[in-house]
Amino acid sequence: MxxxxxxxxxxxxxxxxxxxxxxxxxxxxxxxxxxxxxxxxxxxxxxxxxxxxxxxxxxxxxxxxxxxxxxxxxxxxxxxxxxxxxxxxxxxxxxxxxxxxxxxxxxxxxxxxxxxxxxxxxxxxxxxxxxxxxxxxxxxxxxxxxxxxxxxxxxxxxxxxxxxxxxxxxxxxxxxxxxxxxxxxxxxxxxxxxxxxxxxxxxxxxxxFGSRARNETLRGGALRDLVDAIDGDPSGDLSVPALAARLGMSRRHFSRLFTQEVGVSPGAYVERARVAVARSLLEGSADGVDAIAARCGFNTVETMRRAFVRETGVSPAAYRDRFRRD
The missing domain is CATH 3.40.50.880 (Class I glutamine amidotransferase (GATase) domain)
Structure with a gap:
């Protein structure tokens, strides 16, 4: 001073x-x-x-x-x-x-x-x-x-x-x-x-500390239904080919349309949806991290850890320590 x-x-x-x-x-x-x-x-x-x-x-x-x-x-x-x-x-x-x-x-x-x-x-x-x-x-x-x-x-x-x-x-x-x-x-x-x-x-x-808000930019329609399905169950095959097939589109057209309408790429949106569900499970479930990773569609625990750090800045274990409900 x-x-x-x-x-x-x-x-x-x-x-x-x-x-x-x-x-x-x-x-x-x-x-x-x-x-x-x-x-x-x-x-x-x-x-x-x-x-x-x-x-x-x-x-x-x-x-x-x-x-x-x-x-x-x-x-x-x-x-x-x-x-x-x-x-x-x-x-x-x-x-x-x-x-x-x-x-x-x-x-x-x-x-x-x-x-x-x-x-x-x-x-x-x-x-x-x-x-x-x-x-x-x-x-x-x-x-x-x-x-x-x-x-x-x-x-x-x-x-x-x-x-x-x-x-x-x-x-x-x-x-x-x-x-x-x-x-x-x-x-x-x-x-x-x-x-x-x-x-x-x-x-x-x-x-x-934040919560993932529902995407409100999309109106009703096939893409809105697809986004809701991803949010509701992110554990399945949500690769670009699988998602494009659901809408009967080519991969290239689907990726371009999704990014334009949703604001992020299909892969980024799926990752956020999976992390959001993982956060909820880490807060309120007694399941181990490996079981949670599988339930959320991550191939490995390490894949979930990397995605979690990208989205929240902390590891799944650190997040659970801070926010788990007794």
């Missing part, structure tokens, strides 16, 4: 909040910065700011006291963070909030968002041409609404220049620990992580 006249420099952190903000999106970063001051005398002054300076109601119903009116914050903070929450759409649609975020970000050393706070940054144009992430359940919406943003759906947090965005809710802690490491070094960040009983670096990506 830099010093001024022998004293620890105080870094100004401004967290932007609004009605419907997620409490943990705010509390996580707050506690990291607070603990840093207790661990290493790191100087952070953290303030909550809203449009009008009004206190806000979180999505959980608890009220948050706000100490700053965005319009009255003239000096840009060292670090600007926009929290996420169920109220993100209204926040991104508030021209005053978006304008002040854009203005303050221009002078801040770094700008970040937690969870769906990324939508506010995107609306302000701060993510154009950048890589970014948000909560796994909203990545598709972010990518569709802001095509100039390169969305990375599996990342816990993404740094692109002076802008950093995080995945959902508790991922704001991961993001803030990373910022703390930049400011104070890895030992301080590690000490704070240990005290808060969290990983210094979370293993795997956020896809291990």
């Amino acid at each position: 830099a010093t001024v006249s022998g004293k620890v420099e105080t870094r100004d952190v401004l967290i932007v909040v609004y009605d419907g903000v997620q409490l943990l999106d705010v509390a996580g970063p707050l506690d990291v910065f607070d603990r840093a001051g207790r661990e290493a005398d790191a100087g952070y002054r953290v303030r909550l700011a809203s449009v009008g300076g009004w206190d806000v109601a979180t999505s959980a119903g608890a009220a948050l006291g706000v100490s700053a009116d965005l319009a009255r914050v003239r000096k840009p903070p060292d670090t600007l963070v926009v929290a996420g929450g169920h109220g993100y759409a209204a926040a991104a649609g508030d021209p005053d909030l978006v304008r002040h975020v854009r203005r303050l970000s221009a002078g801040a050393r770094r700008t970040g968002s937690v969870c769906t706070g990324a939508f506010v940054l995107a609306e302000a144009g701060l993510l154009d041409g950048r890589r970014a992430t948000t909560h796994w359940a909203y990545c598709t919406e972010l990518a569709a609404g802001y095509p100039a943003v390169s969305v990375e759906p599996d990342a816990i947090f993404v740094r692109d220049g002076t802008v950093v965005t995080s995945a959902g809710v508790t991922a704001g802690i991961d993001l803030t620990l990373s910022l703390l490491e930049d400011d104070c070094g890895p030992e301080v960040a590690r000490a704070v992580a240990k005290f808060l009983v969290v990983f210094m670096k979370r293993p795997g990506g956020q896809s291990q």
Whole structure:
């Protein structure tokens, strides 16, 4: 931490909040910065700011006291963070909030968002041409609404220049620990992580926490029925020749049509479907990994392991350890 006249420099952190903000999106970063001051005398002054300076109601119903009116914050903070929450759409649609975020970000050393706070940054144009992430359940919406943003759906947090965005809710802690490491070094960040009983670096990506949503882009018809059949039972012969034969198409035409309509190749879709069923079995079944691999259509346990790592970032065994229901 830099010093001024022998004293620890105080870094100004401004967290932007609004009605419907997620409490943990705010509390996580707050506690990291607070603990840093207790661990290493790191100087952070953290303030909550809203449009009008009004206190806000979180999505959980608890009220948050706000100490700053965005319009009255003239000096840009060292670090600007926009929290996420169920109220993100209204926040991104508030021209005053978006304008002040854009203005303050221009002078801040770094700008970040937690969870769906990324939508506010995107609306302000701060993510154009950048890589970014948000909560796994909203990545598709972010990518569709802001095509100039390169969305990375599996990342816990993404740094692109002076802008950093995080995945959902508790991922704001991961993001803030990373910022703390930049400011104070890895030992301080590690000490704070240990005290808060969290990983210094979370293993795997956020896809291990997500659920595989049903493909809603297809209308009714033979291809829709085929996709539903793959989702319902991915254990059979789902090779391109077998799938093409079901629809009476050539392999080449089927592959081109499937990729165009579904958005991924037949092989990639089948792999995702098999991993989705394997995840469910690992969570709720007592079967061994080899039996689960066979039930899901994987030829070998190693084939399932590789597919699982590609889709979730962790091995089947690690996934079961974390998410198995007692």
